[in-house]
Amino acid sequence: MKPAPFNYHVPRSVEEVTTLLASLENAKVLAGGQSLVPMMNFRYVIVDHIVDLAKVEGLAGISITNGRMRIGAMTRQRELEFSPEVARYCPLMREALLHVGHRQTRNRGTIGGSLAHADPAAELPTVCAAHDAVIEIVSRRGTRKIPFHEFNLAFMTTAIEPDEIVTAIELPLWASGHGYSFNEFSRRRGDFAIVGAATLIEIDPDLMVQRASLRLCGVGIGPLRITAAEAALVGKRFDRGTARAAAAAAKAITPISDIHASSDYRRHLAEVLAFRTLRDAAERCGVRI
Amino acid sequence: MAKRSISLKVNGRLYEQDVEPRLTLVDFLRNELDLTGTHVGCEHGVCGACTVLIDGRSARSCLTFAVQADGCELMTVEGLAPADGELGVLQQAFRDQHGLQCGFCTPGMLMSLTELLRDNPDPSEEEVRDVLTGNLCRCTGYAGAVAAALEAARRLRTQRGA
Numbered sequence: 417m418k419p420a421p422f423n424y425h426v427p428r429s430v431e432e433v434t435t436l437l438a439s440l441e442n443a444k445v446l447a448g449g450q451s452l453v454p455m456m457n458f459r460y461v462i463v464d465h466i467v468d469l470a471k472v473e474g475l476a477g478i479s480i481t482n483g484r485m486r487i488g489a490m491t492r493q494r495e496l497e498f499s500p501e502v503a504r505y506c507p508l509m510r511e512a513l514l515h516v517g518h519r520q521t522r523n524r525g526t527i528g529g530s531l532a533h534a535d536p537a538a539e540l541p542t543v544c545a546a547h548d549a550v551i552e553i554v555s556r557r558g559t560r561k562i563p564f565h566e567f568n569l570a571f572m573t574t575a576i577e578p579d580e581i582v583t584a585i586e587l588p589l590w591a592s593g594h595g596y597s598f599n600e601f602s603r604r605r606g607d608f609a610i611v612g613a614a615t616l617i618e619i620d621p622d623l624m625v626q627r628a629s630l631r632l633c634g635v636g637i638g639p640l641r642i643t644a645a646e647a648a649l650v651g652k653r654f655d656r657g658t659a660r661a662a663a664a665a666a667k668a669i670t671p672i673s674d675i676h677a678s679s680d681y682r683r684h685l686a687e688v689l690a691f692r693t694l695r696d697a698a699e700r701c702g703v704r705i
Numbered sequence: 706m707a708k709r710s711i712s713l714k715v716n717g718r719l720y721e722q723d724v725e726p727r728l729t730l731v732d733f734l735r736n737e738l739d740l741t742g743t744h745v746g747c748e749h750g751v752c753g754a755c756t757v758l759i760d761g762r763s764a765r766s767c768l769t770f771a772v773q774a775d776g777c778e779l780m781t782v783e784g785l786a787p788a789d790g791e792l793g794v795l796q797q798a799f800r801d802q803h804g805l806q807c808g809f810c811t812p813g814m815l816m817s818l819t820e821l822l823r824d825n826p827d828p829s830e831e832e833v834r835d836v837l838t839g840n841l842c843r844c845t846g847y848a849g850a851v852a853a854a855l856e857a858a859r860r861l862r863t864q865r866g867a
Contacts, residue, residue, distance in 0.1 A: 418727065421706040421726075421727050422726055422727055424709060424772050426772075446773075449770075450750060453750070453769070454749035456727075457748050457749050458749060468772075470773060494762070519835070519836050520753060520765060520839040521750060521765065523762040
């Protein structure tokens with residue numbers, strides 16, 4: 417199928433973008449196009465104006481200051497996948513990226529686009545959730561920073577207003593040597609996850625869990641924090657029993673049922689993947705169970 | 706909707722043309738430039754038949770509008786053969802190793818692998834398979850295509866060493 421006709425705009429600065437968005441009716445922002453363009457080809461999305469961010473100055477790049485990694489919204493998934501900074505300071509993201517589409521789509525897909533599209537099974541939002549990322553959003557009205565837990569409002573709906581764009585994502589980094597693991601189950605390599613899990617963990621030399629973060633994707637409207645699992649870990653000695661108990665907490669959810677999997681099956685996957693990511697994350701900080 | 710003027714290089718040749726913004730790059734290549742080697746499959750980024758190189762990076766040409774390629778350098782399957790009637794190294798390896806049957810997915814596979822072999826002259830079978838997950842093939846079961854990619858890598862290394 418072919419997309420419906422639209423007007424095309426190629427602004428060069430964030431100011432130009434926000435000026436356009438403040439005045440245009442029924443406009444949509446184009447980042448890497450790997451989710452938006454299929455929807456346009458299917459005519460799920462019909463817009464009067466496309467505002468392409470590809471030529472906007474200063475929207476791409478990775479920098480680290482004061483324990484935070486700042487990623488420009490137009491940074492391509494490929495750049496993140498091959499970035500030494502990401503591999504070193506945010507290895508969870510690097511591992512998750514290997515599940516994001518295929519090399520041919522990661523070459524164009526962007527982190528900002530992935531967050532704005534907000535597919536409930538998408539990997540990058542799950543990583544941002546696990547890191548308690550802050551999303552920087554700009555419009556003519558000013559700049560605001562939203563914590564990730566206030567970003568996803570409903571199914572494929574975010575806090576971004578029609579006149580706003582995401583300009584950057586800030587990830588608070590975990591201490592060096594932290595454990596991390598991303599794992600997912602999908603029918604075919606590169607598909608969206610039926611269920612995915614992201615775990616970050618810090619375990620001290622006495623095997624006590626100092627810090628833990630567990631998020632699931634594919635089970636709700638967006639990345640789901642498993643607070644009970646985190647509570648079952650923090651302050652406890654890490655062993656197989658602790659990991660099992662935390663994973664069991666991940667099962668106490670009510671996931672969606674759809675053509676890909678039943679709610680029951682997703683609940684089963686949630687427990688299995690929570691356990692595997694906990695086990696693998698712990699192993700990466702030197703604790704084998 | 707107003708047409709826009711774009712200028713881009715495809716396989717080393719400069720083209721300047723006025724296009725409708727909604728025209729996808731694959732339709733531009735096939736219908737405006739008559740470069741029909743790039744195939745249109747699913748038109749929503751899943752099958753990979755339309756894969757081309759945009760500024761050296763593999764991409765779905767059904768998920769890119771021609772206007773986005775303004776100022777870019779493209780390479781399509783037509784750019785692989787050294788001369789009319791001859792085959793490039795990767796193409797020859799596909800022929801020798803039975804890397805194709807119906808041939809519909811082949812242009813996309815060739816472009817994905819062209820990028821891989823340029824970035825990594827000695828890829829593992831695992832890496833080849835990873836890259837080819839982005840190109841659906843319903844005939845071969847991939848064994849021939851993987852063998853062809855590894856064979857082409859060997860031949861290219863020998864060529865360079867010689």
